[in-house]
Amino acid sequence: GIQVEQSPPDLILQEGANSTLRCNFSDSVNNLQWFHQNPWGQLINLFYIPSGTKQNGRLSATTVATERYSLLYISSSQTTDSGVYFCAVGAPLGSSNTGKLIFGQGTTLQVKP
Amino acid sequence: KAGVTQTPRYLIKTRGQQVTLSCSPISGHRSVSWYQQTPGQGLQFLFEYFSETQRNKGNFPGRFSGRQFSNSRSEMNVSTLELGDSALYLCASSRTLAGSTDTQYFGPGTRLTVL
Secondary structure: OOOEEEEOOEEEEEOOOOEEEEEEEOOOOOEEEEEEEOOOOOEEEEEEOOOEEEEEOOEEEEEEHHHOEEEEEEOOOOHHHOEEEEEEEEOOOOOOOOOOEEEOOOEEEEEEO | OOOOEEEOOEEEEOOOOOEEEEEEOOOOOOEEEEEEEEOOOEEEEEEEEEOOEEEEEOOOOOOEEEEEOOOOOEEEEEOOOOHHHOEEEEEEEEOOOOOOOOOOEEOOOEEEEEO
């Protein structure tokens, strides 16, 4: 099945710093989402980005589908950005991995004041 | 528009008991998927329901089952609970089949503890 690897596993930043989180996937996908898991466990949608680039405030994401990776950029980080960031991919209809999101292991981000 | 809701939010059970979790999708969404999150295994897909039919199933034992009602609300049931079933159970909804190019939205989760 599709493998999803995220790096780094852990990241500690000072408030105001920028960061880049990476997601590599092993096969073609038609769905890629970035999530932030809040301290209570809910997965908050950040981006739906199977290809291309999107920006939302201090966050932006780029997916290069042909090279099978996606990047999440966080600029001017704030303490409220702390938490776990997940990348999840979905396989095209008809493939053995369709019908579900396959998650990476996540990047745990801690932003210090 | 209201988000995905899950009830109950917290649950404590003992080994051997059974449990039923509920998920109400976003209005208009027809697909409901269930995921289990544990520290050791991460987030793993349980099953997806679309139009009251199970469309896809993950690699979990038969003790895990689910169903979907005509209003798209879904329930999952775990019978004969084991200690290893302690986890955060997350439900996600989308307008179309989960395998399509559609965004999935997650609920707040149900945290199950098995003693």
